[in-house]
Amino acid sequence: MRKLASGVRLEFIEPLMPTLVEKPPEGDGWSHEVKFDGYRSQIIRDAGGVRIFTRRGLDWTSKYRDLAKAAAGLETEGAIIDGEIIVLNDAGLSDFGELRKAITRRQHDLYFVAFDLLHLNGHDLRDMACEERREILSSMIEPGGRIQFSEALPGDAASIFHLVDKAGLEGMVSKRRDSKYRSGPSTNWLKAKCYTIDEYELLGVEREAGKPAFALMAERGTGRYVGSAFITLNREMRERLWQRVQERVGAAPRGMKRTAPQWVKPGLIGRVKHLRRGRPSSCLAAGFPGRGLAMPIRRKAVDAGIFDPAELALLGRGSGSPQAPAASALFVAGGNLVFVGGEGCKDLCLLGLRNLEVVQGPPEFRCDLIELCGRDPQVPVGLFKTERRRAGLGGDELEGATGNVADPQRAHELEAGQPAKVLGVPFPQLWVLGLLADYGVFHDCIAKVVHHRCDGEHASQPLVKTFLRRGLLGLRLRVVCSQYGRRCGGYRQPCDDASSCERGRNSRFHLWVPSS
DNA sequence: TTCAGTGCTCTAAGTTTGTA
DNA sequence: TACAAACTTAGAGCACTGAA
Incomplete structure (x- = not known):
């Protein structure tokens, strides 16, 4: 543990970035937490007061006035706390969409969920085991305030993941209990996300050399544009898709503002795996407000398998998440x-x-x-x-x-x-x-x-x-x-x-x- | 004062570029 | 040649800056 002289002004530490995995890791060596949907942030408390930084190190203290005030109440001379700033929706889940509004209009709705402690009272804790850092952090935070401790969820990873999915949460983060904190991408923290798979109609594709290929997708039935999805098919499927697109070249849909190098005639269906926004039920229900082209697919989609309906029927594919375990x-x-x-x-x-x-x-x-x-x-x-x-x-x-x-x-x-x-x-x-x-x-x-x-x-x-x-x-x-x-x-x-x-x-x- | 433009947050993966 | 890093894309809403 490195000791710094007291009164030293602490500096922003580039955060550890977890690696995305399909499934959370099993075993006693891992602890699991809920993944919150908000802004990754870092609270720094030192002789100079409290500052709150974004993931990239921008000082957003002025935007998080209430949280800064709350952090000033922490009983410590100096600390660097890694966490996430979130807003809860009516269902009690972190709501990314409401976060921006809350930052400017509803400061009282902001919470800082602390999940790691990098520095405390002149000591650099990054070489300590994750479990020990979190234990110290847990003891520092008074429950019930604007700053909350992200509790670990003991139990087997698969079962936690299943219930996280059921609860409509974004996913979970698993941390190696004995790991040190290292800035940047790391496999000591693994995040597993809950996805929803839905079927949409293919409107067109964007394909340019040097850029990711996108599929522009529309709601089935209404043909209303809902967003674009990364095309992550294997080479064979990808070639098949381009062939289908060439065979079905069409005109741009009426009223479509977005441009695509290639529009296609209706009839091609794609399966899109996308993250949720809030609860699964609200994703689609709230995803199509009556003001134009809403985007239910908040983040980039993957697994955009493109089929025509007949082929889809033959394959027996339906929408929805993978089958959950019986219990x-x-x-x-x-x-x-x-x-x-x-x-x-x-x-x-x-x-x-x-x-x-x-x-x-x-x-x-x-x-x-x-x-x-x-x-x-x-x-x-x-x-x-x-x-x-x-x-x-x-x-x-x-x-x-x-x-x-x-x-x-x-x-x-x-x-x-x-x-x-x-x-x-x-x-x-x-x-x-x-x-x-x-x-x-x-x-x-x-x-x-x-x-x-x-x-x-x-x-x-x-x-x-x-x-x-x-x-x-x-x-x-x-x-x-x-x-x-x-x-x-x-x-x-x-x-x-x-x-x-x-x-x-x-x-x-x-x-x-x-x-x- | 109004408007336009820019920057910022979140995310993931393909492609390109740079380095070892 | 292999690997890593940077860039790119989408969307929303807001703050900030500069120009008209």
């Missing part, structure tokens, strides 16, 4: 629990880690519940404790919660008369909770676990509301309510399934032991 798992809350998403996405269960092997039995997961396996009541308690500790957002009291009827001698988490700190969720966990809410299991299941620890009939409701409100920093409650409103006409009763609820009340927890 998968994700560890949350300090590794105590695992959420298991079964086939159809409606069945989410909460299991102890040691029961992970039963994940492969989708037929058993038809209960649409989050259940506790292992008969250890401390497990769900651990979940809430962990989230509370991480969030650290004081202020609100949880009404209605009373003593623990199951164990009257033991202090209850939500003891009556004892102001309980509000539960909150650090960013990386938000989408897990959002996912649960979207599947309609949040209130019924997590709340149910809490409910059975209380003697108040509706004690869980304010808890969940508060949990949501705080977890999404003012955004989530409104959205979740409207979602429930649409689906269920308001909040559901604590349990839809009365018998299930009664069983739970009597037994304190729903117990489900998988048959071996």
